[in-house]
Amino acid sequence: MTQKAFTGAIRIVNITQNPRPARAVLKLLARRPGRMTIAILAFACKEIPLWFLPVVTARIIDIVATGGEVSTVLIWFSIAAVLLVQNYPMHIIYTRNFMTVVRDTGADLRNALAARLQSLSIGYHTRVSSSIVQTKVVRDVENIELMLQQITHPLLSSTMVMIGAISMTAITVPQFLPVYALAVPIAIGIRHGLRNRSRERNEVFRREVETLSARVGEMASLIPVTRAHGLEQTAVTRVATGADGVRRAGLRLDMLNGHVASISWVAMQLLGVGCLVLAAIFSLTGFLPITPGEVVLLSTYFTLLTGGLTQLLMLIPVGARGLESVRSISEVLQEPDLELNEGKRAVDSVGGHLELDHVSHRYPEADRDALRDISLDIPPGETVAFVGSSGSGKSTMLNIVLGFVRPSAGRILLDGVDMQELDLRTVRRSVSVVPQESVLFEGTIRENIAYGLDDVSDERLRAALRDANAAEFVDRLPEGWDTVVGERGARLSGGQRQRLAIARALVRDPRILLLDEATSALDPESEQLVKEALNRLMKGRTTLVVAHRLSTIRQADRIVVLEHGEIVEVGSHDALVQAAGRYAHLHATQAGVPG
Structure with missing residues (x-):
């Protein structure tokens, strides 16, 4: 490992000492502020069509309903085309910068783990299975990379769309904003109700995977002994017991994730349909001066809003798995059983006495x-x-x-x-x-x-x-x-x-x-x-x-x-x-x- 990589590994160790894994992840990403800033700005540009196209749709509907000019329709079409085309270069800029940060972070974590493992005492390595260590270096870091890949895009997209939807609604029909507010407490309630159980089940699943990894490593190293004594079935049974533990823990986690997905989708779809009906009633009764195009606009924005919240709720399982991997890695990076050499006297030559x-x-x-x-x-x-x-x-x-x-x-x-x-x-x-x-x-x-x-x-x-x-x-x-x-x-x-x-x-x-x-x-x-x-x-x-x-x-x-x-x-x-x-x-x- 180069000196630069080693220094970076020490910084990673300090960051992961944060007791809140989510904050630790944010600090890891913040280590490359330039690329992250470019990535977020590019993402904001590329997502403009999602929240602005409903405005174009509403304007064209109102032009048709009032018998407007074709040239006006073409102007709105030109605006939409420009916004859509710019998505491609902006998406490439975002992917290049953000995925560079993600891959660099994964490499930094693996370097930090390697440096820490070399610093830990022989007593630690005697106590902990090498297969478990390998799982942390390979699987847990991969889980963190997957979490960053799978969460960041929908998280930023949902955030940008919700900001755009609320802003445009505030400009066009501000009286309708209180209806939007109904979605937020429902989403927060769902997340709060499932957060602790999700964390617990992810931890159980991770422990079962580590146990299985240790047994597979043990089986591989003992194959000559197993064959020599005719104990193949015993070895298979030990691994099968571990695999069954992973199966049961994984199924419980899958069922919890299924509840999250279904509850989130049903709640948000009901809110979306309710918003459409409410906008139509307000328009028909004259309670609010809403045009047909604005009914479509409000319904579309509320659908985007609830869809964004649904996406965020769907990220709970992925985030919980990634944050559990952060905790798993922290177990190594914060292990106190070190061979302490820093600051001690270096030896240039040894006589042998x-x-x-x-x-x-x-x-x-x-x-x-x-x-x-x-x-x-x-x-x-x-x-x-x-x-x-x-x-x-x-x-x-x-x-x-x-x-x-x-x-x-x-x-x-x-x-x-x-x-x-x-x-x-x-x-x-x-x-x-x-x-x-x-x-x-x-x-x-x-x-x-x-x-x-x-x-x-x-x-x-x-x-x-x-x-x-x-x-x-x-x-x-x-x-x-x-x-x-x-x-x-x-x-x-x-x-x-x-x-x-x-x-x-x-x-x-x-x-x-x-x-x-x-x-x-x-x-x-x-x-x-x-x-x-x-x-x-x-x-x-x-x-x-x-x-x-x-x-x-x-x-x-x-x-x-x-x-x-x-x-x-x-x-x-x-x-x-x-x-x-x-x-x-x-x-x-x-x-x-x-x-």
Whole structure:
């Protein structure tokens, strides 16, 4: 994202903090006042025929009724023709300017969501399904764009027509204005009576759609597991339950919208017919001096007025859906669980000296600490491995060092400085992570390895692939490092993906390296190739390793044994085996040695 786009994203976040979503939408549109002004002026011009043509019609009827001149009829025709023809260029100007604002607003919202999602803590992303996040970025922003497209034209049109109709009636037959006033309280009453129920049902529908999105995302990611265990029907049932929730909530919303449409139409049509009858009675009885042309004019204007109000009432469902999407997006943009880096000290270079000073961490709603009173001094270039049973705190240790989670107590020092004082984004430029499941995106091998880096030379890329034991298999691919790897690297084996992840780390030349079960999911041949690549990667770098297979960490400078979040042993492989403690027991278990 460019700096301009990022600055715009921050402004969007501030705008959406308005508790009234309708006002937030108006403020979003007001960010481009020039285009909005041109659009509204063009719209006002193009809508002139709607409210002025009844005047032309009334005048021509009166000319015919009184036996007037043909030339006068032609003059009124010429006026009507000019007004009608100008509609085309004015409509194009309006569409160009207004739709530019709408599309820019949609892009701004998506940029703001992307920026906010990158700022939110890992804890937030752990709690919230990625499918729900995707729904907010794609569907909710699309709903807002649709709302602006579908509401603005009829809203402006109805407003312009009503203003024109009332103004022309005030000029021609001002005594008839009180009759027009009957339509307004009826319309307001209908809107007020249905507003709250519409909002509630739209919110329920949106929540059901998010639940369904999460279940579909879950089903897609678990298809191999589902197939392997013959659980296809169970997976389908879970999605079907979510789909039924969407169906029921959607049907209730549709029925409410049907009530709005029908009540609005019937009420306004009755008023329209009543106005025609009343104008005719006034003319026939002489109660008001109304000509036949003015009867048509008043009836037409009242029809336009009630039609405009009907249109506005019909917009309630569309507006409610769009405003609910504004609330949905605001949930992300106003989420307070941020990783706060702004204003903190930027790091230009990292030496790699890590010190954990009485560090403890407890996850929200947990009944005990994940880490308790951990103190470690890791000098630059040392390799430290963390072992222990599941739940002992190994992965939490890596997340603490990365800054993904904050210590509940104690502090972490990087090169002698408390990491709470540092901009972690600048720190992570000198950190690389090789996880158990390497993450690749839909793109070429080159794009995946050089992700986030500018101008990576072919020589540097080749060296990274070679040191990662990946050059040989990459060269065998039809298009070499320009081969597209598929979504999440689906066209490559697990070992190949892992070696590309190592190449991605090598090309960055990090000072700190974090390895999280980097070989646990590989076959023996792939594991050997990856271990060789890791040994090259670890050389001269501060390295923290989490591993279940103890055979992969024999060469570590120190091995830290964790149990229930506490350090129970520290030492080299040989020293810990001789100590006959917890590590020796784990080693014997994996080696198949009888206890």
